[in-house]
Amino acid sequence: MLKLLSATPSPFARKVRVVLLEKNIPFELKTINPWNINADIERFNPLGKIPVLITANDETIYDSKFIIEWIEHNYPDPAVFPTDAKTKFKAQQIQVIADGICEALILLFFENMRPDPQQSKPWTERQIKKISNGLQALEQQISNDDFCVDNTFGIADISVVSALDYLSLRFKTYEWRDKFTRISKFVARQSARQSFIETMPTPQDIEKSTI
Ligand SMILES: N[C@@H](CCC(=O)N[C@@H](CS)C(=O)NCC(=O)O)C(=O)O
Known part of the structure; x- marks a missing residue:
């Protein structure tokens, strides 16, 4: 199952969560606080930021824009990007x-x-x-x-x-x-x-x- 590293105030993580919900994709939501010194995000994203999507093959995908492109490619329906x-x-x-x-x-x-x-x-x-x-x-x-x-x-x-x-x-x-x-x-x-x-x-x- 997909896993999403997220934080409750984050507008970037929220975009990804909304896309996953709209497409009805099951995922595990892992809420962390990226600003804490010991948040330990670098092992998933060298930039130390959330959101990070962890795929079923343990690949890590980061930056909300890129994650959403990845989701759209793998789960096209319903589309969140216009086709034209x-x-x-x-x-x-x-x-x-x-x-x-x-x-x-x-x-x-x-x-x-x-x-x-x-x-x-x-x-x-x-x-x-x-x-x-x-x-x-x-x-x-x-x-x-x-x-x-x-x-x-x-x-x-x-x-x-x-x-x-x-x-x-x-x-x-x-x-x-x-x-x-x-x-x-x-x-x-x-x-x-x-x-x-x-x-x-x-x-x-x-x-x-x-x-
Ligand atoms: N361009 C990134 C921005 C992500 C971002 O700034 N995330 C914040 C939380 S809202 C973060 O994790 N910051 C921790 C840090 O910069 O150390 C995206 O779209 O995913």
Whole structure:
């Protein structure tokens, strides 16, 4: 059986979990905390990050985008990538923006955990700019239809919902709903989907020694 190394707040692991659920693929979910000093992820991923998918042959696959490509190749139905190349590129571009917002949110989160005098204002502002520019780009690129691309559920929807729920978890003071109304309506429309309900992000304790 497939095994997924995951963490409860991770938007990247969440994308993979949603894809596995949507395709109805049985898998063992192994929840760890990748930020703990003794998390010991390097034996699965040299970069020390989750998500990592461990196949039935004990192959390790990492980086959420690559894991999802691997799953799509091996379990094509129902597809999460559009088949038409142009539409697929559009969906993947949306995934890149959504993931980039999450990367900036992680950097911001750890910056905010440092003692006040150690925090860098320019660094913080740099990450906030990536988040707001990324949201602006998503606001322009996602469709007004039920789903982001080609009115069909897929990777773009999974990525946008994962990013926005992660934003709500990690940056509670950021008022995005009134500013980005198209994204806001889209996320509200998606909130009843079972795979999203089952994978809502929750915080994990971070050891002080990590920061
Ligand atoms: N590009 C990677 C990002 C994965 C990532 O940043 N994972 C975080 C958790 S959300 C992690 O494991 N970080 C641990 C570390 O950087 O040491 C992906 O899409 O899978």
